[in-house]
Amino acid sequence: MSIYCSGCGRSIPDDSNVCPYCGKKIEITEKSLRKVESEQKDKTALIIAVVVIVVVAIPILIAIAATFFVYSSSIASYEMISDMQTPSVLFSKDDTENTLTVIMTTTSDSWSSILINGEGTLPSGSIDEYDVITGCSGTVTLTWEPTNTLLGSWTFS
Numbered sequence: 001m002s003i004y005c006s007g008c009g010r011s012i013p014d015d016s017n018v019c020p021y022c023g024k025k026i027e028i029t030e031k032s033l034r035k036v037e038s039e040q041k042d043k044t045a046l047i048i049a050v051v052v053i054v055v056v057a058i059p060i061l062i063a064i065a066a067t068f069f070v071y072s073s074s075i076a077s078y079e080m081i082s083d084m085q086t087p088s089v090l091f092s093k094d095d096t097e098n099t100l101t102v103i104m105t106t107t108s109d110s111w112s113s114i115l116i117n118g119e120g121t122l123p124s125g126s127i128d129e130y131d132v133i134t135g136c137s138g139t140v141t142l143t144w145e146p147t148n149t150l151l152g153s154w155t156f157s
């Protein structure tokens, strides 16, 4: 960087104390001017840094936020699908007693979620092991109503 002599107007090195052309002493005001210029450069550097942060960092933050949002909403929809899955309810058929007995269940939902097609009396309350469907005859079909899925079909003699 160079400055201009206030005496002869020529460009001189900025570390000069005396003009090499006319011998004029370089005034403190000119050095102050240089200082102002370098402060101006510092400000420019700061503005560039801020712009870089805004241009680079904000899109990265948005990308991270968007990724997190997509991830969490996919978890939410996965949980919704799981909620809609048909539970496993296994029955043991007794032809002598005309009963179907729950031997295993993955749900404790109400029996009102199960639709019976054919003759038989469903228990009430929550579905638990050892619950018994009594009075079965002919073909008895059980359907899980929330997903309209067949749980099983049994034919009594």
Ligand SMILES: [Zn+2]
Binding pocket: 005, 006, 007, 008, 009, 010, 019, 020, 021, 022, 023, 024
């Ligand atoms: Zn000069």
